[in-house]
Amino acid sequence: MSHVWRPLFVALAVVATILCMRLVLVPDDFGIHEQGYMYGWHRKGNETDWKNIKVKYRTTAYCINCHKDKYLDIKDSPHAAIMCENCHGPALGHPQDPRTLEINRSRQLCVRCHFKLPYPNSARGGIKGINPATHHPEAECVLCHYPHNPLRAAVRKEAKR
Structure with a gap:
């Protein structure tokens, strides 16, 4: 029966490790804002940085x-x-x-x-x-x-x- 439990424990350990690393590496202001859950590459904390970038294309x-x-x-x-x-x-x-x-x-x-x-x-x-x-x-x-x-x-x- 251990041949079933070992891979399951390894898979759970990998998932737990990924979730723990996500808690440490992903900033708190990434993805969730006043509009509800927004999944994407957006952080409220760096909006000012993006506003300071000059737009190359003007239309x-x-x-x-x-x-x-x-x-x-x-x-x-x-x-x-x-x-x-x-x-x-x-x-x-x-x-x-x-x-x-x-x-x-x-x-x-x-x-x-x-x-x-x-x-x-x-x-x-x-x-x-x-x-x-x-x-x-x-x-x-x-x-x-x-x-x-x-x-x-x-x-x-x-x-x-």
Whole structure:
């Protein structure tokens, strides 16, 4: 009968050890707050630390203030759901240092979303895709396509200026 009890006692000892270590290692303010039990990586004691961290991404609402023309171009286009910083990088430090945002005209940026993928039943499969090896590989996409509103050709947009 000892062959049954020994593993059971070992398992109980392991569980008891884990629970004791949890009491010692996990802070008292971890996970339980005024909203009831909240299971997650949250401590009331370090909220101030998190508030002091600068946010890298500011969302499109931040960009509209200075770039209303670009926002008006993109808001009714297929790219409307894409945040500005997905293509231009995080706005942390902008506009104080304009070089913090990149204007990336490389094909690799566009191909991140527009590489033709065979997913007909997903939203990703619905994005118009190309084969970058055969679709004008010598040219940057922005020579023909206006990225803020791809339904309008870049050449026509530039001609209006």
